[in-house]
Amino acid sequence: MVKRNNDFFKVKKTWSEVKDELLGCYLKPYIQKILYTQRPIIYIDCFAGKGKFEDGNPGSPLIALNTMQGCLGQTKMNDWSIKPFFIDLNYADDLRANLAEYGEVCIIPGRYENEIEKLLADKSGCNVFLYIDPYGIKNLDYGLFQSFSTQYRFNSIELLINMNSFGFIREGCRVLGVPFEDASIFEDLIEYESTKLEANEKSVNVLNDIAGGDYWQAIIKAKNRNELSIYEAEAQFAEQYCNRMRQNYKYVLNMPLKIKCGQLPKYRMIHATNHVEGCLLMVDNICGRWQLMKYIQDGGQMQLWEENYNNDMVNKEDIHKKIIKYVSGYVSFCRLNAVLADFFMKYGPICKASVVKSVLKNLEGQGLLEVKRNPAYTNKGKRSSFFSDDRKQKTEIRWHS
Template identity: 85%
Template sequence: MAKKNDDFFKVKKPWSEVKDELLGCYLKPYIQKILHTQRPIIYVDCFAGKGKFEDGKPGSPLIALNTIQGCLGYTKMNDWNIKPFFIDVNYADDLRTNLTEYGEVGIISGRYEDEIEKLLSDKSGCNVFLYIDPYGIKALNYGLFQSFSTRYKFNSIELLINMNSFGFIREGCRVLGVPFEDASIFEDLIEYESTKLEANEKSVNVLNNIAGGDYWQEIIKAKNRNEISVYEAEAQFAEQYCDRLRQNFKYVLNMPLKIKRGQLPKYRMIHATNHVDGCLLMVDNICCRWQLMKDIQDGGQMQLWEENYNNDMVDEEDIRKKVVEHVSGYFSFCRLNIVLADFFMKYGPICKASVVKSVYKDLEDQGMLEVQRTPAYTKGGKPSSFFADEKKQRTEIRWHS
């Protein structure tokens, strides 16, 4: 049984507001789009908690169910099939009470690690979305993520993971006997169940299983040699963890969660999917949620310059330079959305997709980018000018060599 920390659910913290908004605001367009596959949708909140906080604010289960109900209220499809499931080792009874008004939902009392494969074993052909907001890093066994993408024959699979990257670095240091230069930097790490490993080979294997490899060990050793700071260690681990996920999921994005400006990210919200549309939806979602995070950091005060998701100043010329550098490598026609998604895999969600498209439009006007559109003409007989890559509008681009 996991250690209970009831204070965790008394008041919803600001960082929790951001991560739940990231979930809710992504689920709406995800469900609207994925319904058209006409395959069942399996939504699983793997660490559901109580469903809502004692201050009355909704937790992730209520946010997800309200979003699902809203989507179904607008859809014209009559044959939809969405099955939500909620797993929790401590609060299944609270969930049943707090979710009563939503009718029949699947509530599973148990550990995610023990229950998830049983739950998904007969979901072949379904669209699966897993929200994984664990109580401790030990639950994030990479082997499970790998099996989700290879072992099961889902129609689609997407993960939204809350990775306690700072907690991982703390345990990596402890396990390899690397001292913290300032242990107080870990004191405001808000955790429901703090993972604490001993310095032995078994613990090394535990962290290898979480990370999906032993690459983290060299990061900790570099910190011990004073080649990098603990801040840089966290950033390198997050980057390499996402690279590891890309071995099983084509598109992986991450958003750092840091409540104070200049603070080390305590968590990373990581989205993994094999579908280009999901990637682009999440890019715009991260950009919008970042505005909420920035408002929390600034206390509502105006800033003199715009910033991106990583507190880096937005430089329009730098973005344009990156866009040109990236698209100039496409000498054969390629679908617009694939080029866009590859851009964000290279540079991160540094701006909305519409910003990149505006640069493409400018490059087309300058004769530097060739564009093929289907349909090529409007109903009025004029040449099409859209930059969309959807069911009824297809755009392909290549660099004008």
């Protein structure tokens, strides 16, 4: 069902709440951690909207600004700088009115694709976070995402992208002339300003630019030969899109947002970063937000079994086996956080980082894992037993050969 742009801000929808929680709950620990780099933080909401929904609920700009204020109120650091920017093509005046009480915020009327490079040009050395939440797929030019990681000298760069992957598959079918499922499959998937491309060579190139390659064409062709269902095609596209992003960002995670279990995801929230801590924070964030998503899917009903972010049943034994299989490949010492993040790159955010750590700690107890800690001893001269890897405590692990 396609809806008009203006309806979007009348009432905040449940899926927007999950999306905004993913942003707000991530930003808090992200800011707290990244303040310690003592470099300016540049936060850019590239498709900011009105700031606030007409029912009074906060939009992504208010969520970010409130989170920033909260973090700065708590930090003991004196020397910090956070600069928020809000770009929107249609709602700069609403943004000005709704963000007035937040003092100096920069509102940029215009198109993200025209403004972003100018805005980033003098931000080298900064920590940059981009929130990218467009209506459809047409603004998601992969070339820009690639340039953010290769052409600027930021201290760090992170992206949180709302990718309408089912919209991409639908357009892929259209431009390659592949028959598409009965439209009823999309009935619950309300879209605003959905992208509609013609079946021609130019459109094929548009989709190549969005996907960052032509790998999507093989997926659509496999679907046409009935080798893949629409669900499998969407999941494969999301997986390959994340793999493509990993060529430019070390850690890429995605959370499908489904309003009902068994449905196609409404969209996928994709997080890309080169920072191991950012990846681990987002893993825990996805696991935490999943509770809200599940509550929405089940209409508040209790479920007898636990599920993960992908609606797969949680099998603790299986997670345990995966951890052992994975960590037994580390024959040389490696920093704990890097091992954890690589585990989640392979298997997805199937559990919180603390779950993996507690399995690893047990393996140490069984003599299967060697652990090097720095500092090796506590102030009281006892052997350290922490299992963390941060500014003050460093841990390296390797499989006991």
